[in-house]
Amino acid sequence: MSSPPPPLGNNGLLKNVHRFVAAVAVPLAAAALAAAARLLPQEATSGWLRDARPVHLFLAVFLPAAAATVYLLLRPRAVYLVDYACFRTAPNCRVPFSTFLEHAKQVPALNERSIRFMTKLLERSGLGEETCLPPAHHYIPTYKYCTLDAARGEVDLVVFGALDDLFAKTGLSPSAIDILVVNCSLFCPTPSFVDMIINRYKLRSDVRSVHLAGMGCSAGIVSVGLARSLLQVAPENSHALVVSTETITPNYYVGSERAMLLPNCLFRIGGAAALLSNSPSKARFRLKHVVRTLTGAQDSAYACVFQEEDDVGNVGINLSKDLMTIAGNALKANITAIGPLVLPASEQLMFAAAFIARKVLGGGRFRPYIPDFRTAFEHFCIHAGGRAVIDELQRSLGLSDEQVEASRMALHRFGNTSSSSLWYELAYIEAKGRMRRGDRVWMIGFGSGFKCNSAAWECIQPAANAEGPWATCIHRYPVDIPDVLKH
Amino acid sequence: MVYEQEEVLPGAVHGHRLSTVVPSSVTGEVDYALSDADLAFKLHYLRGVYYYPPGDVTRGITTKVIKDPMFPWLDDYFPVAGRVRRDAADVAAAGEGHPPRPYIKCNDCGVRIVEAKCDRDMAEWLRDEAPGRLSQLCYDKVLGPELFFSPLLYVQITNFKCGGLALGFSWAHLIGDVASAATCFNKWAQILSGKKPEPTVLTPENMPGHSPASATAPRSVKQVGPIEDHWIVPAGRDMACYSFHVTEPTLKKLQQQAAVATGTFELVAALMWQTVAKIRGGVETVTVVKNDAAARSGRALANEMKVGYAEASGSSPAKADVAELAALLAKGVVDETAAVAAFPGDVLVYGGAHLTLVDMEQVDVYGLEIRGQRPVHVEYGMDGVGEEGAVLVQPDADGRGRTVTAVLPRDEIESLRAALQDA
Numbered sequence: 061m062s063s064p065p066p067p068l069g070n071n072g073l074l075k076n077v078h079r080f081v082a083a084v085a086v087p088l089a090a091a092a093l094a095a096a097a098r099l100l101p102q103e104a105t106s107g108w109l110r111d112a113r114p115v116h117l118f119l120a121v122f123l124p125a126a127a128a129t130v131y132l133l134l135r136p137r138a139v140y141l142v143d144y145a146c147f148r149t150a151p152n153c154r155v156p157f158s159t160f161l162e163h164a165k166q167v168p169a170l171n172e173r174s175i176r177f178m179t180k181l182l183e184r185s186g187l188g189e190e191t192c193l194p195p196a197h198h199y200i201p202t203y204k205y206c207t208l209d210a211a212r213g214e215v216d217l218v219v220f221g222a223l224d225d226l227f228a229k230t231g232l233s234p235s236a237i238d239i240l241v242v243n244c245s246l247f248c249p250t251p252s253f254v255d256m257i258i259n260r261y262k263l264r265s266d267v268r269s270v271h272l273a274g275m276g277c278s279a280g281i282v283s284v285g286l287a288r289s290l291l292q293v294a295p296e297n298s299h300a301l302v303v304s305t306e307t308i309t310p311n312y313y314v315g316s317e318r319a320m321l322l323p324n325c326l327f328r329i330g331g332a333a334a335l336l337s338n339s340p341s342k343a344r345f346r347l348k349h350v351v352r353t354l355t356g357a358q359d360s361a362y363a364c365v366f367q368e369e370d371d372v373g374n375v376g377i378n379l380s381k382d383l384m385t386i387a388g389n390a391l392k393a394n395i396t397a398i399g400p401l402v403l404p405a406s407e408q409l410m411f412a413a414a415f416i417a418r419k420v421l422g423g424g425r426f427r428p429y430i431p432d433f434r435t436a437f438e439h440f441c442i443h444a445g446g447r448a449v450i451d452e453l454q455r456s457l458g459l460s461d462e463q464v465e466a467s468r469m470a471l472h473r474f475g476n477t478s479s480s481s482l483w484y485e486l487a488y489i490e491a492k493g494r495m496r497r498g499d500r501v502w503m504i505g506f507g508s509g510f511k512c513n514s515a516a517w518e519c520i521q522p523a524a525n526a527e528g529p530w531a532t533c534i535h536r537y538p539v540d541i542p543d544v545l546k547h
Numbered sequence: 548m549v550y551e552q553e554e555v556l557p558g559a560v561h562g563h564r565l566s567t568v569v570p571s572s573v574t575g576e577v578d579y580a581l582s583d584a585d586l587a588f589k590l591h592y593l594r595g596v597y598y599y600p601p602g603d604v605t606r607g608i609t610t611k612v613i614k615d616p617m618f619p620w621l622d623d624y625f626p627v628a629g630r631v632r633r634d635a636a637d638v639a640a641a642g643e644g645h646p647p648r649p650y651i652k653c654n655d656c657g658v659r660i661v662e663a664k665c666d667r668d669m670a671e672w673l674r675d676e677a678p679g680r681l682s683q684l685c686y687d688k689v690l691g692p693e694l695f696f697s698p699l700l701y702v703q704i705t706n707f708k709c710g711g712l713a714l715g716f717s718w719a720h721l722i723g724d725v726a727s728a729a730t731c732f733n734k735w736a737q738i739l740s741g742k743k744p745e746p747t748v749l750t751p752e753n754m755p756g757h758s759p760a761s762a763t764a765p766r767s768v769k770q771v772g773p774i775e776d777h778w779i780v781p782a783g784r785d786m787a788c789y790s791f792h793v794t795e796p797t798l799k800k801l802q803q804q805a806a807v808a809t810g811t812f813e814l815v816a817a818l819m820w821q822t823v824a825k826i827r828g829g830v831e832t833v834t835v836v837k838n839d840a841a842a843r844s845g846r847a848l849a850n851e852m853k854v855g856y857a858e859a860s861g862s863s864p865a866k867a868d869v870a871e872l873a874a875l876l877a878k879g880v881v882d883e884t885a886a887v888a889a890f891p892g893d894v895l896v897y898g899g900a901h902l903t904l905v906d907m908e909q910v911d912v913y914g915l916e917i918r919g920q921r922p923v924h925v926e927y928g929m930d931g932v933g934e935e936g937a938v939l940v941q942p943d944a945d946g947r948g949r950t951v952t953a954v955l956p957r958d959e960i961e962s963l964r965a966a967l968q969d970a
Contacts, residue, residue, distance in 0.1 A: 151571030151618050158630065158656035159567055162696045189573045189655065200565040546576065547654060 090122035139288045140343030141517065142232075142299070144334035145225035146483050146529040147218045149474065153192035153329065157182055157547045160193075160325075166200045167314060169374070174316045181325050183545045186447035186468065190533070191328040191475035194218075196309045203314045211247055211309040212256075218305055218331035219253065220260060225528075226333045227261075230342075232299065234261035239290045239300035243272040243279035243479055245508075246367075247307035257303070268294075276365065276507025277443060280304035280479035281515045284336070285350040291338040298338055305331030306478035313376035320376030326446055330477025330484060344523070345501070349401050349516040353394040356509050361386050365508035377508075384452055390512035391456065391504070395431070398514050402436040402500075433457055437516070438499040440464065441485040443506050444471035453504070469537050474529070479505065484529060488537070491530040495522035560683045560705055562664045567698075569657035570628050571618035579626040579651035581721065582753035584850040584888040586649065589778055590771070591720040591897055592930040593728055594685040594788065597915050597922040598669060601710030604920040608712055610662055613704055616738040621658065623747040624731055626722060626848060629653040631694045645773055648755070651699075651722070661686045661703040661715075669711030673924060678789040678960045681928040681952070685715035689931065691777035714915075717930075721778075723848040725927060726838050726910050730847065733914045740918060747847040756889055765886040767834040767856040769899030769933060772892065779931050780895060784956040786936070788928030791967060793818075795947040805870040809877055812837075812940050815949050816904040817872035819938045823902055823955070824864040826962040830902050832858045835880045837906040854887045854896060855880040876904070898933035898954065907941040928952045 095114075164170055164178055194217070196202065196210035219242075227234060240263065242253040251259075254269035263269075268290055272279050280302075287300040294300075308329050313320050337343060355361040364380040380386075400408060414429030433440075440463050442453050450471065454464045466485040470477075474484050482503045489495055501517040526534050599605045621628045629651040637647035665672070665683075672680065686701035699722055703715035718728045737744040764770040771780045793815055801814040816835075824830040837853045844851060857880045864872060887896065897903045912925040927939055929952075936955040943950045953963060 152568075152615055154569055154571065154618075156569055156573070156655040156657075158654040159569055162656055163567065165693075165696055198566045198568075200567070205564070 087122055087126075090125055091118055093121050136292045137338050138340070139291050139347045140337050140340050140520070141345035141347060142335040142337050142343050143226065143230045144332060144483055144486070145222050145229055146480065146487050147222040147305075147329070147331040148225070148529045148531075149190075149192040149329065153195065153198075154190055155193045155197070155328075156189045157545070163200055163202065164324075167202070169314055169316050169372075171316060174318070174321060177318050178321055178325055181322065183547065184447065184543065185326060186450075186471045186541055187326065187328075187475050188472040188539070188541075190473055194307075194309045194329050197312065202312050206309050206312055208249065208310075211307050212249065214307050214309045214329065215247070215253065215256060215305075218307075218329055219257065219303055219333070222305075222331050222333040223257065223261065223301075223303070226301075226335060230335055232335065234263055236299055237263050237267055237301050238294055238298040239287055240267050240269040240303075241272065241283045241287045241290075241300065242270070242303040242305075243275060243283045244305050244307055245274055245276055245279060245478065246311050247309075248273040253303070257301075276509055276511060277306075277445060277476075277478045277481075278505030278507030278509070278511045278513040280332075280482055281350060281503060281505045281513035282352065282511075283479075284334070284347065284515055285352060285513075287336050288347060288350060291336060294338060296339060297341075300336040302334045302336060303331070304334075304479040304483065306480070311377075313374060315370045315372055315374035315376060317370040317374075317376065317378070319378050319380070320370060320374075322379050323377045326476040328475030328477055330474050330480045332480035332483035334483065340520070344521045345517045345519055347515065348500075348518055349398060349514070351394060351398040351401070351514045353390055353397060353512045354509055355386070355390045355393060355511070361390065361510040364510050384448055386510050387449060387506050387512070388452060388456060390506065390510050391453065394504070394512040394514055395433075398516070399431055402502075402516055403431050403433070404435050407431045407435055430456070430458060433502065434459070434463070436500065437502040439466070439486075439489050439495070439501045441482045441489075441501060441503045442467040443504060444468075444474075444476055444481040444485065445506055446476060447471065449506065465538050468541060469539070472539060472541055473533060473537070479507070487528045488530055488534070490523040491526040491528060491534045492537075493522075493526075495519050497522065558665070558667050560663045560665045562662075563686075564662040566660050566662075567657040568614055568617040568621065568660055569655050570621035570625050572622055574625045574628075574653045574655050577625070577653040579629060579653055579749075580753040580755075581648075581650055582850070582888070583756040584884075585721055585753065587768075587887050587890070587894055588720040588724070588850050588896055589649070589690070590774065590780055590893065590895055590931045592689055593716070593718040593720055593725055593927060594681050594687075594930055595716045595718070595725075595728065595732075595912070595925065595927040596681055596684045597714045597716075597912070598673065598924040599712040599714070599917060599920055600923045601669065601707070602920070604918050605712050606710055608917055610660075610704060612739070613702075613714075614660060616735055617658065617660075620735045620738050623734070623744075624847070625653045625655070626651050626749065627700050627731065628655055628657050629699070630656050631690060631697065631699075631721075633694075646775065649694075657698070658700045658702060659686070659698040661701060663703060663705045665705055665707050667707060668709040669707040669713070670709070672707065676789075676791060678957065679787040681715075681788040681790065681926060682930075684713045685717045687930060688717065689777070689779040690719055690721070691779070694776045694778070720850070720929075720931075724838070724850045724852045725905075725907055726840070726843070726852075727848050727850075729910045729912050729914075733911065736915045736917055740916070748845055749847055751846075761886065761890065764890055764892065764894055764900075765883040766832070766881075767854050767883045767900060768887055768890070768894040768896050770890075770892045771895050771899070774893045780933070782898070782932065782934045782956070784934055784958075786898075786932055786934075786954055787957045787960055788926075788952055788954050789960045789963065790926040790928070790950060790952045792943060793949040793951055798948060801869060801873075804868075805873055807874070809870070809873045810908070811949060812906045812908050813873040813876040814869065815940045815951060816876055816906070816938065817869045819940075819951065819953065820864050820872050820876075820902065820904065821867065821869055822963060822966050823936065823938075823959070826959055826966060828865070830864055832856055832901045833876075834896070834899075834901045834903040835876060835906070836896065836903060837880075838909050840909045852884075853882060854884050855882040856901065857881070895931075895933040897929055897931070897937040898935040900933075900935065902935050903932075903937040905937060905939040907939055910941065912941060913944065913946075924950070926950055926952050929954050
């Protein structure tokens with residue numbers, strides 16, 4: 061079913077008028093300039109200008125001007141972030157450690173060993189005592205109540221909560237939304253998330269909507285990239301809604317396979333909605349780059365985060381032991397791609413020089429040069445996939461504790477909220493009042509595939525206040541996260 | 548996923564769904580010390596049911612309405628959301644060879660909520676006066692065998708076919724006596740109604756007593772155990788709770804028979820003492836547990852009931868005058884509260900050594916108003932009662948009669964019903 065081409069409307073007509081005017085004006089101006097040059101007194105103009113033929117003069121002015129005009133007209137439009145909102149977790153979804161373990165004990169498949177494993181994992185996970193699970197997960201036994209209805213209920217709670225906040229913040233009417241991109245990896249009902257949102261907020265019938273399923277924890281940046289592409293070919297002053305979430309309700313693993321119990325322990329509810337636009341009015345951030353790196357061509361990377369059935373038939377997500385190595389490699393690939401786009405010339409030269417030196421003089425004598433990304437960005441939002449991920453990235457990028465603080469604290473307060481964790485971290489930095497105009501932010505997401513996706517933003521207008529998911533608790537942060545939590 | 552439906556006996560309470568409610572904010576690394584008096588009552592469990600009649604107000608009381616105020620409520624009553632632990636540093640106990648002293652670790656583990664249904668009308672249920680109905684409406688778990696994972700409080704929400712609602716509280720006597728429990732529940736209802744309840748006082752901290760303990764148990768209680776980690780002593784016989792109403796005319800008659808003005812508790816308790824003595828024979832001594840509001844310390848959670856015994860000298864209670872027994876209960880109770888607390892062994896207070904008469908006169912059970920709706924009936928029973936049985940005398944709905952719950956061996960209950968009908 062193809063939709064009718066979008067009506068030209070005022071925007072389309074104006075754009076074509078601009079193009080026509082440019083197409084006519086530039087040659088005329090060039091010709092005028094060429095003619096004027098010939099009419100000037102002899103002393104004012106240099107010899108070759110007088111001697112050159114009119115056609116050559118015309119072309120000499122026209123061609124560069126035309127090239128410049130064509131470049132300006134055809135270059136991709138800038139995309140901006142108007143505002144974003146994260147789901148505010150409510151205390152009635154809170155799950156302290158002891159409750160989580162007590163509930164786990166009631167699952168028949170989990171024996172003493174599994175419980176001990178989960179206990180050790182939780183103690184060292186970096187999660188705090190305020191993280192939240194969906195209402196269905198507060199029942200014993202959990203899996204009995206993880207129905208389709210309950211999953212939809214969680215979407216209602218999380219996605220609509222974030223969207224209500226966003227519409228209130230921006231004052232935008234839902235009927236002004238032109239593009240809607242939602243990513244939720246593990247829950248894909250029919251009708252899809254985008255239809256749920258269209259139904260709830262009464263969006264227009266010509267909204268361009270896409271739901272991205274199965275794309276893992278880095279899908280937030282994939283969504284932003286897709287929204288950007290759509291905005292770049294959309295008429296001026298278009299708005300795109302990007303919703304990133306992960307629905308936990310249907311994904312409780314009921315088996316005892318240790319590698320598959322990890323997600324149960326770390327994933328918590330969360331969601332974020334962001335409003336993007338291709339017009340700078342009221343925008344708070346500018347999206348500078350989106351760089352996606354997919355390493356799925358290698359078998360080990362492809363299989364490292366794998367949804368499968370265990371020996372008994374329970375479905376869960378299996379995390380391989382070399383997850384950190386694979387993540388590290390994906391990160392290196394992503395850095396290599398994004399480095400040239402964001403690093404200052406000095407760093408690029410150093411990197412190139414070290415690279416050449418290693419190639420020419422032998423790899424053993426020179427260590428690979430890690431560019432200092434602190435010269436390219438003021439703030440870092442690293443996917444709060446787990447303590448190990450954040451530690452590893454801090455080490456490999458040479459970041460200070462303050463620079464990874466947003467990630468650590470988001471992990472502590474909200475747990476691993478999958479694709480929306482980057483937005484919670486941005487909200488932390490803003491709630492702390494650390495964002496300034498002109499600051500550059502680097503969002504790094506990791507996820508199954510194995511993907512490493514980056515987005516680079518520049519701040520135009522920091523948040524006016526600490527309203528948002530951190531409002532009630534920011535005064536308590538940062539906290540010292542012990543190596544092993546006592547409980 | 549489709550699960551098999553459970554077999555449901557007609558009229559039984561079924562469809563139990565368990566969930567947990569935790570405090571809304573992080574309590575932190577806090578331990579709640581248990582006093583000697585607390586530990587004396589650790590083998591007993593209060594079971595209280597509040598009945599709300601069908602109607603528009605009750606229809607609006609959904610599970611969410613019940614659960615939401617519990618989160619801030621548990622912020623104030625965080626020890627109730629904790630779990631029992633044993634003090635590994637209790638060297639003294641290790642030296643003597645018994646398990647270390649228990650305390651409550653306030654780890655926010657939470658309170659268990661049970662949702663259930665009943666296919667009968669509430670009015671019919673109440674009219675039946677079936678013995679053992681209390682155990683259907685209160686989740687009958689105890690502390691242990693896994694102490695570390697045993698909730699201290701269960702709240703059961705039972706929806707009747709007619710729209711009536713029953714709230715059943717299963718409260719471990721360890722953390723507080725019936726007066727503390729009733730106040731605790733009332734505070735939850737106040738939060739539900741949007742009122743700000745009075746602050747919860749949990750100081751001064753409990754300290755283990757230092758008075759010299761005797762080698763033998765006080766007369767009011769019976770020594771049992773030693774108890775390891777399953778804190779229930781199964782009575783040799785099948786015990787059941789039977790609730791019935793003592794009407795105002797009956798009370799007036801009792802009052803007239805007494806020579807001097809006697810308290811209502813004493814009269815009703817004496818009547819029960821005599822009835823049980825007639826059924827069972829003997830029962831020369833009774834244990835008396837009284838709630839003295841004036842003597843309470845003001846701590847929100849405390850076991851401050853007065854425990855003592857009364858001995859009928861001379862004639863057997865079965866033949867004695869109710870008025871005489873009442874006078875004995877009023878004046879002749881030997882107080883052993885301190886001795887019971889100081890005794891180091893495990894004891895059964897209720898129904899252990901003798902039939903136990905419990906005074907709940909000053910406990911405000913009808914104050915648990917939900918959205919302005921008063922309960923139409925409240926009954927408190929107990930689990931973990933010894934074979935000798937217990938009788939709880941509590942206020943009734945209009946305050947003029949009394950509700951009595953007798954916790955007795957099941958075969959004695961039939962006789963009791965018959966005896967009461969004759970009276």
